[in-house]
Amino acid sequence: xxxxxxxxxxxxxxxxxxxxxxxxxxxxxxxxxxxxxxxxxxxxxxxxxxxxxxxxxxxxxxxxxxxxxxxxxxxxxxxxxxxxxxxxxxxxxxxxxxxxxxxxxxxxxxxxxxxxxxxxxxxxxxxxxxxxxxxxxxxxxxxxxxxxxxxxxxxxxxxxxxxxxxxxxxxxxxxxxxxxxxxxxxxxxxxxxxxxxxxxxxxxxxxxxxxxxxxxxxxxxxxxxxxxxxxxxxxxxxxxxxxxxxxxxxxxxxxxxxxxxxxxxxxxxxxxxxxxxxxxxxxxxxxxxxxxxxxxxxxxxxxxxxxxxxxxxxxxxxxxxxxxxxxxxxxxxxxxxxxxxxxxxxxxxxxxxxxxxxxxxxxxxxxxxxxxxxxxxxxxxxxxxxxxxxxxxxxxxxxxxxxxxxxxxxxxxxxxxxxxxxxxxxxxxxxxxxxxxxxxxxxxxxxxxxxxxxxxxxxxxxxxxxxxxxxxxxxxxxxxxxxxxxxxxxxxxxxxxxxxxxxxxxxxxxxxxxxxxxxxxxxxxxxxxxxxxxxxxxxxxxxxxxxxxxxxxxxxxxxxxxxxxxxxxxxxxxxxxxxxxxxxxxxxxxxxxxxxx
Amino acid sequence: xxxxxxxxxxxxxxxxxxxxxxxxxxxxxxxxxxxxxxxxxxxxxxxxxxxxxxxxxxxxxxxxxxxxxxxxxxxxxxxxxxxxxxxxxxxxxxxxxxxxxxxxxxxxxxxxxxxxxxxxxxxxxxxxxxxxxxxxxxxxxxxxxxxxxxxxxxxxxxxxxxxxxxxxxxxxxxxxxxxxxxxxxxxxxxxxxxxxxxxxxxxxxxxxxxxxxxxxxxxxxxxxxxxxxxxxxxxxxxxxxxxxxxxxx
Ligand SMILES: Cc1cc2nc3c(=O)[nH]c(=O)nc-3n(C[C@H](O)[C@H](O)[C@H](O)COP(=O)(O)OP(=O)(O)OC[C@H]3O[C@@H](n4cnc5c(N)ncnc54)[C@H](O)[C@@H]3O)c2cc1C
Numbered sequence: 001x002x003x004x005x006x007x008x009x010x011x012x013x014x015x016x017x018x019x020x021x022x023x024x025x026x027x028x029x030x031x032x033x034x035x036x037x038x039x040x041x042x043x044x045x046x047x048x049x050x051x052x053x054x055x056x057x058x059x060x061x062x063x064x065x066x067x068x069x070x071x072x073x074x075x076x077x078x079x080x081x082x083x084x085x086x087x088x089x090x091x092x093x094x095x096x097x098x099x100x101x102x103x104x105x106x107x108x109x110x111x112x113x114x115x116x117x118x119x120x121x122x123x124x125x126x127x128x129x130x131x132x133x134x135x136x137x138x139x140x141x142x143x144x145x146x147x148x149x150x151x152x153x154x155x156x157x158x159x160x161x162x163x164x165x166x167x168x169x170x171x172x173x174x175x176x177x178x179x180x181x182x183x184x185x186x187x188x189x190x191x192x193x194x195x196x197x198x199x200x201x202x203x204x205x206x207x208x209x210x211x212x213x214x215x216x217x218x219x220x221x222x223x224x225x226x227x228x229x230x231x232x233x234x235x236x237x238x239x240x241x242x243x244x245x246x247x248x249x250x251x252x253x254x255x256x257x258x259x260x261x262x263x264x265x266x267x268x269x270x271x272x273x274x275x276x277x278x279x280x281x282x283x284x285x286x287x288x289x290x291x292x293x294x295x296x297x298x299x300x301x302x303x304x305x306x307x308x309x310x311x312x313x314x315x316x317x318x319x320x321x322x323x324x325x326x327x328x329x330x331x332x333x334x335x336x337x338x339x340x341x342x343x344x345x346x347x348x349x350x351x352x353x354x355x356x357x358x359x360x361x362x363x364x365x366x367x368x369x370x371x372x373x374x375x376x377x378x379x380x381x382x383x384x385x386x387x388x389x390x391x392x393x394x395x396x397x398x399x400x401x402x403x404x405x406x407x408x409x410x411x412x413x414x415x416x417x418x419x420x421x422x423x424x425x426x427x428x429x430x431x432x433x434x435x436x437x438x439x440x441x442x443x444x445x446x447x448x449x450x451x452x453x454x455x456x457x458x459x460x461x462x463x464x465x466x467x468x469x470x471x472x473x474x475x476x477x478x479x480x481x482x483x484x485x486x487x488x489x490x491x492x493x494x495x496x497x498x499x500x501x502x503x504x505x506x507x508x509x510x511x512x513x514x515x516x517x518x519x520x521x522x523x524x525x526x527x528x529x530x531x532x533x534x535x536x537x538x539x540x541x542x543x544x545x546x547x548x549x550x551x552x553x554x555x556x557x558x559x560x561x562x563x564x565x566x567x568x569x570x571x572x573x574x575x576x577x578x579x580x581x582x583x584x585x586x587x588x589x590x591x592x593x594x595x596x597x
Numbered sequence: 598x599x600x601x602x603x604x605x606x607x608x609x610x611x612x613x614x615x616x617x618x619x620x621x622x623x624x625x626x627x628x629x630x631x632x633x634x635x636x637x638x639x640x641x642x643x644x645x646x647x648x649x650x651x652x653x654x655x656x657x658x659x660x661x662x663x664x665x666x667x668x669x670x671x672x673x674x675x676x677x678x679x680x681x682x683x684x685x686x687x688x689x690x691x692x693x694x695x696x697x698x699x700x701x702x703x704x705x706x707x708x709x710x711x712x713x714x715x716x717x718x719x720x721x722x723x724x725x726x727x728x729x730x731x732x733x734x735x736x737x738x739x740x741x742x743x744x745x746x747x748x749x750x751x752x753x754x755x756x757x758x759x760x761x762x763x764x765x766x767x768x769x770x771x772x773x774x775x776x777x778x779x780x781x782x783x784x785x786x787x788x789x790x791x792x793x794x795x796x797x798x799x800x801x802x803x804x805x806x807x808x809x810x811x812x813x814x815x816x817x818x819x820x821x822x823x824x825x826x827x828x829x830x831x832x833x834x835x836x837x838x839x840x841x842x843x844x845x846x
Binding site: 005006009029033034036037038040041044045081084085086087090099101549551552553 | 610612618619625627628630632667668671672675783784785786787789790792793
């Protein structure tokens with residue numbers, strides 16, 4: 001089921017004040033109506049072209065027949081509707097052939113598509129990502145050759161980073177780029193796990209490939225970025241001969257099956273031509289510059305998949321009669337709907353708090369990305385970039401972990417039926433299971449957060465973030481209905497500040513390994529704190545709405561207050577207990593020897 | 598044809614679960630997602646297809662409603678209407694008043710064809726199109742599932758209880774669109790931007806010389822009765838006797 005429109009409208013308009021964001025030059029052509037129009041179209045296409053085929057795309061997974069990828073035919077209609085409506089280029093600048101929609105609006109639309117059918121959504125999302133990368137770092141000549149066709153949906157895009165021997169550690173990639181006389185390169189190597197790596201949905205596929213130019217320095221300093229089309233493209237932009245990228249096989253995945261996943265051999269059977277993007281040896285740096293956007297989008301998908309499961313299980317819980325209330329065991333009484341059982345309420349509230357909270361956090365980051373893009377003040381740009389750098393591993397990983405937990409709860413609400421393929425909740429769980437793995441695993445995000453981002457600029461971004469949390473706590477401490485939550489969050493904030501100080505001091509003493517051994521736990525804790533803070537802000541808005549306009553949408557806002565209560569009461573204490581563990585600087589994980597397992 | 602006029606009513610979106618105001622005076626629309634009445638969207642789609650086939654030159658979208666109904670007209674312009682007219686009023690407009698108002702616009706614009714939805718999903722009256730044809734004194738084709746044009750006439754397939762009926766109507770005429778007439782297009786994002794530059798004129802009821810003349814009194818609005826609990830019957834005989842008990846057989 002789709003994310004409720006009311007939810008998206010609430011987050012965009014009431015929480016993130018998208019209207020205020022539009023008061024800038026970049027978005028001068030937009031107003032509330034254009035944003036609504038974008039969402040209306042997204043919902044219409046998601047409902048008619050995406051949602052009905054999510055299950056079919058899962059059951060009839062892509063096949064490799066006569067050297068070609070075969071997808072269910074509905075994939076084509078869906079990606080056509082998506083690209084013909086203009087979604088691939090929606091956030092691109094008008095000068096680059098786009099419609100200059102705010103990032104936050106296109107991301108919200110993306111979440112809607114992901115909740116409908118994440119597999120179909122993958123093709124457009126990857127193409128936009130690849131085009132964005134090329135647009136930012138490519139030469140005018142490369143851009144004009146590929147990007148218009150990508151934004152139209154004639155060419156699709158991929159990201160080719162991973163190799164069989166190099167996943168988390170991209171320093172170890174070995175795909176080789178041999179310079180040809182005229183500035184072109186000949187590529188050779190194997191790329192693993194490439195989403196959308198081959199299919200017949202469009203005229204061509206544009207691969208963004210990380211490779212080493214022969215003679216480049218080892219490690220991350222010797223990685224360059226190339227654009228490598230499946231079919232060679234002439235100056236006029238027409239696709240011609242094959243470029244010797246062999247489809248070596250398909251990966252058979254647990255979920256997210258609507259997006260084909262491939263193993264590709266570049267340069268098998270002849271010369272595979274590629275073009276350098278930007279300068280040599282800067283490839284990984286370029287990728288990292290786009291990382292915030294890509295990773296926030298992963299968190300958003302995770303929240304969307306969790307949300308969809310929440311909707312299904314809510315619907316089921318309201319309609320499944322089973323058992324009697326704790327207070328009345330009379331078998332003559334008709335059974336109640338399971339939503340009346342406190343434990344089912346627990347499962348539903350946890351889903352609500354994780355998924356709506358995760359979505360709010362992701363969209364908050366999307367708004368910061370907009371602010372970073374539109375500000376002309378270099379100091380502010382830098383500060384926003386640092387803040388996003390800090391938030392990104394959390395925005396990527398927290399929803400990936402906890403909205404997956406939500407999918408687990410959704411299965412639980414359906415009991416045995418949840419475990420069967422008759423209902424979509426098990427698929428949503430499998431689909432979402434990818435999110436803690438790709439775009440940097442959960443463990444890698446923890447290291448990124450505690451090993452780099454927390455320290456950046458002397459911890460300035462973290463300091464500023466936690467200052468905002470404290471300020472919000474202080475602000476609502478005078479509101480009786482919310483002060484208890486503010487107190488809990490303030491306490492958890494102090495715990496995180498103290499433990500961060502300890503870990504930073506350890507690292508300063510050269511005990512980085514010890515400090516980082518619990519980096520994932522640290523990420524989970526900071527994530528829980530930030531989601532509690534997010535819920536506090538949502539609760540404050542909801543309380544105001546209940547007071548300002550009683551009777552208009554009370555149930556919606558009451559639900560927000562209850563989810564805030566749930567999160568601060570049942571979830572937030574994890575921060576305190578995790579902080580105690582972190583403060584112990586326990587060496588268990590670094591001391592373990594293989595034989596002890 | 599030179600002009601086709603299409604009526605677009607602003608209604609609560611079909612996905613929204615309707616809530617009745619606590620005092621029973623109507624349904625809650627504050628903060629609720631509003632859309633073009635789905636049958637009107639079909640009406641507009643048909644007009645656009647007629648124009649795209651080269652059988653009409655201009656499509657005018659009109660709405661009677663509050664200032665916010667501009668949003669629905671903008672959507673209509675984004676779908677492809679050439680211009681739009683909003684007759685602005687915050688009052689509830691009953692079918693007969695809507696028909697009278699549309700007639701004024703017809704007198705101004707002289708369209709050869711008017712298409713509206715067969716009914717609006719908010720009040721489900723299904724009267725405006727028929728009333729408009731009567732006031733205008735022109736032929737009508739209601740509940741249309743197919744239409745073609747030749748020699749100043751429209752050949753119209755209508756969905757009737759017994760199946761399909763085909764009639765011929767002289768133009769100008771009023772048609773009301775049924776569900777199967779077409780599948781409306783998706784609005785494209787660039788067209789949303791272009792729609793901002795298309796003309797949207799706002800007039801008042803006064804400007805048109807219309808004084809609303811309500812004929813109906815809303816006594817009370819109630820939510821539909823809760824669905825009764827189902828019962829399991831043992832077998833077909835059980836089903837038959839249960840239906841008989843309820844007087845359904
Ligand atoms: C469905 C799917 C789609 C994908 N799509 C793409 C794509 O389009 N393009 C692309 O380039 N890649 C893609 N990937 C690859 C994905 O990004 C990698 O799988 C991921 O980066 C992890 O690499 P790996 O699988 O080699 O695991 P490994 O790196 O071997 O990791 C295995 C485990 O070890 C842990 N680990 C590894 N190194 C460390 C460390 N230094 N410290 C702590 N823990 C560590 C990891 O956290 C993980 O738990 C996709 C993967 C999947 C499954």
